[in-house]
Amino acid sequence: xxxxxQNPLFLSMQEGKNYTIYCNYSTTSDRLYWYRQDPGKSLESxxxxxxxxxxxxxxxxxxxxxxxxxxxxxxxxxxxxDLSATYFCxxxxxxxxxxxxxxxxxxxxxxxx
Amino acid sequence: GAGVSQSPRYKVTKRGxxxxxxxxxISGHVSLYWYRQALGQGPxxxxxxxxxxxxDKSGLPNDRFSAERPEGSxxxxxxxxxxxxxxxxxxxxxxxxxxxxxxxQYFGPxxxxxxx
Numbered sequence: 001x002x003x004x005x006q007n008p009l010f011l012s013m014q015e016g017k018n019y020t021i022y023c024n025y026s027t028t029s030d031r032l033y034w035y036r037q038d039p040g041k042s043l044e045s046x047x048x049x050x051x052x053x054x055x056x057x058x059x060x061x062x063x064x065x066x067x068x069x070x071x072x073x074x075x076x077x078x079x080x081x082d083l084s085a086t087y088f089c090x091x092x093x094x095x096x097x098x099x100x101x102x103x104x105x106x107x108x109x110x111x112x113x
Numbered sequence: 114g115a116g117v118s119q120s121p122r123y124k125v126t127k128r129g130x131x132x133x134x135x136x137x138x139i140s141g142h143v144s145l146y147w148y149r150q151a152l153g154q155g156p157x158x159x160x161x162x163x164x165x166x167x168x169d170k171s172g173l174p175n176d177r178f179s180a181e182r183p184e185g186s187x188x189x190x191x192x193x194x195x196x197x198x199x200x201x202x203x204x205x206x207x208x209x210x211x212x213x214x215x216x217x218q219y220f221g222p223x224x225x226x227x228x229x
Contacts, residue, residue, distance in 0.1 A: 004155075033217070042204065043156070043220040050215070088155050099144060099208075100169055101218065103155025 002027045002093045006104035014112055016078050021107045023072040023089035031092040032072050033101065034063050036085045043088065046074075079111045115139065117207050117221030125227045126195055134190045134224045138207030145188050146206040146218055147180055156204055156220075162188060163210075195228045202226075 003026040013019050023032070031050055035043040047056045049065035049072060056063050060083065062075045072089055086108045090101040118137045126132050138145050144163050148156035158172040164185040173179070177195075182188040192199055202225050206218040 035220075042222050045217045045219065048215055048217055090155070093158075098169065099146060099161045099163075099218075100158045100172070101146075101148075101156070102158065106153075106155050 002029070002091060002102045004089060004091050004102050004104040006087075006089055006107050008107060009105055010108050010110075012110045012112065013076075013079055015080055018078065019076050021074040021076075021087055021089075021109075023074070023091075023104055025070045025072075025089075025091045025102075028067070028070075028095070029091045029093070030095050032065055033090040033092075034061075034072070034074055035088045035090060037088065037106070038085050046087075076109070079109075081111045081113055084109055084111045117205055117219055119203075119205050119221040119224050121224060122222060123225045123227075125229065127229050128196060129194055131191065131193045132195055132226065134192075134203050134226070136188045136190070136205030136207075136221060138186065138188070138205070139219060141209070142207035142219075143185075143210040144208045144216070144218075145182055146208070147188070147190050148204045148206065148220075150202045150204055150223070152202075159190070192226075195226075197228045200226055200228045 034046040047063040052067040054065045060077045065072045086106045088106045090103045093100040120135045147159040150156045160170040162182045177193045180190045202223045204223045205221045208216045208218045
């Protein structure tokens with residue numbers, strides 16, 4: 001059974017600091033996603049990572065994937081208050097585009113001025 | 114353009130009643146997904162359609178839950194004889210086509226179901 005674990009689950013940081021959120025998963029998968037969710041809102045897609053060594057960047061967020069270690073990271077550079085949200089990683093269950101995403105517990109990021 | 118829409122946004126029902134939740138995917142999206150999200154948790158997969166065909170229903174908790182997408186567009190998730198443990202946010206997502214390597218699921222606003 002595929003399990004997805006994120007850490008930390010809660011992160012409070014100062015503006016301007018850097019930090020990394022980790023996502024570990026238990027079995028081989030073809031695709032890994034990062035989503036953002038603001039309080040009371042829906043999920044917004046951030047990144048899709050497909051292959052070992054894949055790196056994607058958008059603004060202050062950078063995601064990477066190590067399929068051998070079954071690990072993805074979401075790195076936050078020089079955090080700003082607008083980045084405060086809950087971040088989920090999700091891994092596709094099985095192989096061959098199954099459509100079934102298994103989500104982590106989420107990491108709630110609070111950026112303080 | 115218009116995103117995924119869901120109705121109703123809030124539903125309060127009494128235990129034992131049936132409820133039907135509706136999802137209208139992004140126009141042209143082949144694949145449609147249902148998830149359930151408990152407070153403070155990530156979404157939990159329920160079921161998935163390509164066009165009108167239900168591809169995977171392994172996440173439906175029991176036989177009180179069913180879903181259909183008869184014309185390959187709008188989908189309905191039905192919960193019969195609701196129980197208090199069914200209370201959650203039910204989210205629908207759609208994607209262009211699940212078979213594409215870079216396919217991304219776009220989520221709707223959800224229906225908050227409360228069973229009294």
